[in-house]
Each structure stands twice: as C-alpha cells, then as structure tokens.
Amino acid sequence: MSNGKKLDFSEIKLKPRKYQIKAARIALDKRRSIIVLPTGTGKTLIGLIWIKNLLKKGLVKKVIVLEPTRILVEQVTGFFKRIGNLDAVPIHGMVPREVKERGWREEVIVTTPEEALFHEDELKYFDAVLIDECHHAVGEDAYRKVLEIIPADWRLGLSAHIPLRHRKSIERLIGEITEWKVTDPEVSPYIPDWLGEIYETPLDNDSMRVYEKIEELWKNSSRKERMIYSLALRFLSRDGALALKESVMKDTLLAKLLSPLKEEILQLEDLHKEKKLLKVLDQHDFEKAIIFVDRIVIARRIYDTLREFNPVLIIGRRKSSDTKVKEALMKARDPSTKIIISTSAGEEGIDLPSADLLILWSNVVSPLRFIQRHGRILRKTKPLKYVAYLVTPDTVDMNAFLDSILFAKKVGVDIGIDEDTVRKLLRKSPRASILEVLDVPMPLDWIAEATALTESEVRRGLRMFLDSGDLFYVYTPLGRTIARIDHIPLLLDEYPEYFSPSDVKARIIIPRNKRKINFYGNFNEVFKGLSELLVK
Template sequence: MILREYQKKAVSIALEKKKCVIVLPTGTGKTIIGAYFVKNLLDKGKAIIVVPTRILVEQTYNVYKSLGLNPTKIYGIIPKSKRANLWKKAKIAITTPETAYFDKEYIDHDIIVLDECHHAIGNDYYAKLLREKEFEYKLGLSAFIPKKYRKEIESLIGEIIELYDEPSLKKYIPNWIGDIYEAPLNKLEYQLYKEIEELKRKSKGSKRLIYSLALKYLATDGGLALKESVSKNNILSKILSPFKDKIEKIRDLHKWDALKSILDTYEFEKAIIFIDRVIVAKRVAQSLDAALIIGKKHKNIAQSLKEAKEKNIIVATSAGEEGLDLPSADLLIVWSQTSNPIRFIQRHGRIMRPTKMLKFVTYIVTPYTIDVDLFLSAVLKVSKYVDININVKNYFKKSSVHQIINLLTEPLTKDMLKQLGFTDNEINIALKYGIENGDIVYFYSPFGKLYINKDFMYMVERRYPTIFIPKWEGKIKINNKTIKGDYQKLYEKLSNMIPIKGLKITVIKKKDIIEYDWRSYNYTIDSKPLLRLVLRNALS
C-alpha cells in the first residue's frame, strides 16, 4: 500500500516523537497510520492496539492483516485463563480498553496505539490503563481533542499534533452540499414544551437537569422517546406526572415527515441516519426496512455490519459514530442533534471518504427548542474542523438562546443570566454568536464582564458610571504600529482607524511602581461612541 503524503508525515512525526497524538479528520486513514507506526517498530518489541468497541476490533484486525501484519484479537468474551496465553504469544494484540485494563498483569508490550484517544480522560479505561502501565512508544489517534482535555491527554500520551491544515489532505476530504430541514412541534407539543421549559427555569440542581432531559427527549428524539421515559418508574416519570395526558396525545415521531422528504428528495446510493434513542432508531429502521446498528447490546454485530453493507439505508445510534466503515455513504441525515464536538465530527466522518459521488449532509432540527441550541453549539465548536457549508445565522433566531440576546437591553453578567434560569451552554452559545455577529458588546466591571445589546450600550455607562472614568495610560499595537498615551490621545489616533476588529489594550498603572495590566475587546468597534466607551472602560 502506498501511503498518502499526509499519512507519511503523520507516521514520520509519530516515530520521531515516540509519544504523541495525531489529529486528523475521520475517514482519512488513521488506522493505516497506526499500522505503519507499529510496522516500523516491531523490531523494538510487542504492540497493543486499543480501539473503543468490539466492532472496531474486527475492522482494525482486517486492516492490519491486509498490510501483511499478524495481529491477534483479544476480546473480553474470551475466558481470562485463555486470554493470558493470547497476550503472551501476540506480537500485535488488538483489544478494547476494558479488556486491556482488566488484563493489565499480562501486558508487557513496548508499543501502544490508542484509536479514538479522546476517551483517555478521567476514569475511562483508556486513562486508567495509561496511568498504570508504561509504554516506550505511544501513538494516540483522534479526529478532535477538546481544549479542556488537552492537558490530561498530553500528560498520558504525548504532544497533540493537528494535521488538519496539511495541503495534501484537502483532496481527500470532499466537499458536500449541506441543508437543514425543519420539523416543528405542533400546537399541543409546543405548549407542552413551553410548560416544561418554564418549570426548568424555576428549578435548580438535579431537578433542572431532569427537565432539560425531558425537553431534549421531546424536541430532539421525539415523543416516542419521552413516552418511553415516563413509562418507567423513575424520577422523570414522577416529575412529569401532571403532564401524562398531554404526553400520551403527542406524536411519536414529529421528525418523520422531514426524514421522508429528505429520502425522497436526494438521489443516493447509501444513507446513514443518526438517532440517539434506541427505541426511536428501531422504529425508524423497521419503517424504512433499514439496517440497524445500536451498539454493544446488539446480539449479532457481524450480521448488523453485513446488513449495513447490503442495504442502502442505515440507522445508527452512537455505535456508528466511531469507526463504522461505510466508504460508499453519500447521504448523512442527522436526526438527533448533539452539542458534543467529537460526536459531531465523527458523524460527518461517515461521508468524508472520497468518491466520485456528490454527497449531502442534512440536519433535522426542531425550531425554537433545545434541538437548535445543540446544533448551533456543535457548529460553533467545530468550525475550525468541519465546514458544514450552511449559513446558520438565521437559525440563531430560531433557537431558545436567542431570548438571551433580547434580554440584554440591560447590562448583565453571566452569573446574572444564570440566575434567570439559563444554563452555561445556552449562555455561551448566545454570547459567542452575539459578539461574532455584532449584536453584543461587553465591558469590564468589578463583578465580571457586563454584556449588553450594542444598541443599548449607553445603558452601561448610565448604570455603572464609575467603570468609565479613565485614570491610566494605555498602549495599543495596531496596524504594525504602537500607540501610547492617555485616553484623549488614544481616542484621537484610533478614531481615524474605525472600524477596528478587536482591540487589546495594555494598561499602564502608575503608582509607586509601574505595573501593567491589559484588557481585550474581541468585537468590531464600528463607531466613535463605542470606541469612546471601550477606551474609557479599559483605562478606568
């Protein structure tokens, strides 16, 4: 097999570093990279390949075997007494993190490759294995590493190296046509949604979380998911007992018509539909006579994968997001929206393998609900890695978080918004969008950043005049020039440069000694009144 240029580079980097994480889009052959990493090191010792699921053990085994390597599959279903002998003999062992961890006393390998290594955090078996066993050579592979996990993953595996910008990679990642299909709730369903949402706003702690789950089940997966949840003897069913009659009357699958419209509109050879809830996935698969992949609880994985290759429609839960080998898929349908950037990228990876076919990605969203919030949250997080080829600007107006922007006619901090019943996720989406879109600006105060709709920015100075009294000098680097001086001098110089896309101001505080501070305004300053407020605030 001839490696692609970016694959050669990845293998070279991994061998040079000895311990690192390679980040590449899903569908670009990371398994091949791992195999060649191992192939180059077999004279150094034995290798263990860790993949998240039994499905991936099978697929990875086939890849390694096709490259002339001689791997051994080690499953948890094999009795432990027999696994001990397999570990001893295996030059290359392919296994799951659970099996590797519980068999750690048999592992004396020098090389480890960790597929989907973003799992290596906290108490996950990936992380537990790496904390208790040392390897001379480590290679992690992933499509995306969240910022909050980078430090932990680097400490367990090695330096994170992203190769998304590799020039040779671009021709292997095809463009696609993206589209959004709306599946609105009907009058009864929306009334039920708003009543539950109102209770959520008034609740705190675990109760608020339960109401959030109910909203997600209804808006994202459908009435069938909510009905199943309340049919059980659990906290959710007790909390939602006053709504029992309404829940019985709502539709099972409010997204069904949108799904049928997508399937009727696009010409495709193979379509993948991602649905989170198993009961919904089963209903949809049965109605479409589609292949169904629902994860570890599925009794016959081999039969499931066989059907996935034979049938032209596949319905998959999260089991299909990691490593499902479907190179011919040309239509991706996202029924259940997710805010998780890893899952979002992995789903898109199902159609990123290059073919001559025109490809399509469609999202079914429920407007004015948490479903749109989840979708927009993911889009904002992965914009560097996945271009969905859709202008989502108008959808912020159809998200529940848009009401946050409407509230900002008065200056409010994040904590104030949380006290009004909004979640951290809702607040972060709204503020990020509002700032990037030019709807929101912020100013610094003793109790945190004050956010406000730009049309009402004068209200901040009116409410908090003391944070706009300049008393220090400042230094600004702009257009390769450094400008230094008091408020008046900076204002005179900068007013001729409007619009200014973001401003970082170093504040020089002169007391007995000179101390430096800085404030950053990451929005476009497009008027003199806004520039005046920014400078007065920065130097106060």
C-alpha cells in the same frame, strides 16, 4: 437577448461570474425557466440579477420570492438588500400581523410557500415569482400549490438538484431546465466537497405546549431535578415524543417527575421529524444514505417506516451480539442496500461504509460525536455529497446543533453553513432570551437569573452573541457588564470614563484574509488606527 438587450449590473455589488451572467440571460429570454447549479455556485445572485432587470426594464411591477424556511427568508432578504440595494420585505410566521399587512403591498416580498397560501388572495397581484429550492414543488408540497394558483407569467426556479423522476412535473409548473453539472469547467472551481442543508422540524402546538410546561417545571426545580427535566426536553425536541413516551412508562425518577403530564405526553404526535426525513430522502438521488439516531426506539420506528427501501438497522455492540452486528455490516456494505439506520454504532469503532447522503436526526450534545458522524461523508467518494440536519427550532435541540457546528468550525471542520445563517439560527434558540432580557446592561449572573438559564448556558450564548456583534461588554462597578450594541449611548452617559481611558495601552489583532493586522497604543492611537482601517 430579447428582453431589454443588455443586462444591468449597475447596483449589484458583487461581480457576477460568466455562468451567472449566462444563466440570468437565459432566465430573461425564456420568461419561464429553471436554473440548476450546484450549491455554493451563487444561484441567489442570479435570482437578484433577474429581479433587478425585470423591475428596471418595467417588465413587471411586483415580485414574490419563495423560500422553504424562515431562516432562508431572512437570509435572502438580507442578501438582496446588502448586495443589490433591493428593498425586499420578509414575511413569515414570526412577523407581526400589522407588518405582514403592510409588507404584502410592497414591490418585492420574500416569504415561505406556506405563508403565501395563507394569503392566497394576495397572489393575484404578482407578475413574477422566483422559486428558490424549486425541487420542493412536488406532490402535496405547498410550493406546488402556490405555483398552481399564482398567475405570474415570469417564473424562475433555482435548485442544486432536481431528481429525474420529478423533472417533467416541475418543468410543467415553472419552465425548461438548464443545468450546469459539477464537472462543468465553468463551475467546478467553486464547488465544495460536500454540502450541509438545514431542515427545520418544529413541534406541533400540542407538543410545544408540553415542552413549555416541562420548561416551567425545570425553572422551578432543584439542581438534581433540573438535570432530569433537561433530559425530558432533549428527548422531546431532539428525538420525538415517542422517546419521551417510552421514558414515562418506566419506573424512573424522570417518569415520577413527569407523572402530572403523562396523559398529555401519551397523546402527542410520535415523530415530529418524520415528514422532513421522508422529504430529504425523496429530494436526493443517492447511492447510500446513513441516518444517525440516538434512541433505539426511534431507530426501530424509522426502520419500520422505511421497510420498502430494504434498510439495515445497526444498534451497536451493547444491544446486539457480535454475530448480528457483523451480519448487519455485511448487509450495509452491499451495494443494493441504500439506507443504513445507526444509533451510536458509527461512533463505537464499527466501520460503517461511506455514504453520499448523511442525515442527522438527533443533534448530539457532544461536539466530538458530531464530528465523528461526519467522518462517513468526508471520505472521498462521489464528487458531491450532502448532509441534512433535522433541527427543532426554539428548543434545546437548536442549542445542541449550534454548539456542535461552532465547535466543528474551531477544529477546522467547515460544515458549509455561513455566519449569517448561524446568526439567524441563534435567534431561534432558547438562548435568544438573553437578548430579550437585556433591556439594560447587566452582569452574567443577573442574566442567568432573569432568563432562568444556567450560567454555563448563558456563557455559551453570550460567546455567540459577542462573536456575532449583537452584544459587547465593559467593566463597571458591577464587574463584567454585558450590553446590546444599541446601549452604547446609555453607557456613555452613565460611565463616560470607561470609554476614554488615558493611561491604558492595548493591543488589538484583527485576522484579515491570511494575515493579521496589529494595533498597539493608548486609546486614541488605537481608535485612530481602527478608524483609518474602516475608511479603507
């Protein structure tokens, strides 16, 4: 290898596989290159090895890492710090301005291309750029714009798949593609049957203002009205303003309750998820895609938008005759039909064909329906299939998505989204307000009152935060009292007796790989056992 002879893995805590070492060498030898490996095979580790070696060998002074979403910005930053002791700084829209200003002066930053464009003057200081998910660098995408501006000579693109029609243009921006196929014996043992991808679809400013106004009405309403306002929040964040517009034009209680906001609602962007839907279709090569939508008005609009693909629309037996459904299914099964748009049809016993791309536009409240939809992708067809989740952050749409994926995992359906990502998503849901109000430890009913969430919503949120290790609870004179991890010293001062019981025995069971570790005894015995385990 020409640049520094040997690769340095001295600070990398994961042992790289043979193909990862080969890929890192190619990236350092060529200066400008693209590594294409199936998802789940460790592309992020290749990027980390590349950055560490560039810095250690003095080949570059500053590195910028581009990620498509703020979730990935945080996730990759954490991975770099945890696995490579690399002090990378995350910069995205939720980071305070003063922190951003300091961050841009650091050696390695991880950011979104949109944020990079917003700080275009800073790009001239970077001599290396790592482009994760580099298949985005086409058309008018911010990725492409950054790569045209930045003077960085060292460039490494990472992707699971680059469609043939985009390869030449992306190679011009970044470098030559080196690809490992799913059938390659080096990588095939590490490839899952299917892959889940999250696409954030935020509401624009006007839609978010309306969402927050409805949320305020929800907080100050009766129990019956709350149910109606909850529907309105779901329609807007899950389906799009078009669904809410249809609802406010009817003679219903929902229309009556939202009458003060009617004119504002009618002015909103119809479908905030549409651009990401088109992006998903553009970035995947597929034989057949199924788009699941809940509202018929949305399904019909998507059908109109995608007419050039000759799609088929299946809206179920309740809204169509058996003859029409049969005709639609015949068309859906035809190999020339590439896109199927379905409402609840796929969950009503109608046998939709298998697909290699599943797009969930509407995140359903029912975890069972969520799993049923995945049945179309879990059938054995191609070696690799994809599920794209369109999710609206900071809304009830995110809550529904989180509930569904956690339920799916409990019943043994792994949707390929790791625990770190779930934690990041949880902090972008309305349930994050639970952490915000816990300035002091408090019981569940106090949290519900402070957040204006229902007790059932608080319970679901608490379960997730307890599982992630952000919160814990003790029993005090207030009952079951929830606290943040950083409240332990406070509770030790206030209730020392609750942390040193002498006459209580307990059993702790810790799942570890395929076996379980048991501890039983009094407080000191259990504490000693856990301490020894942590040391090991």
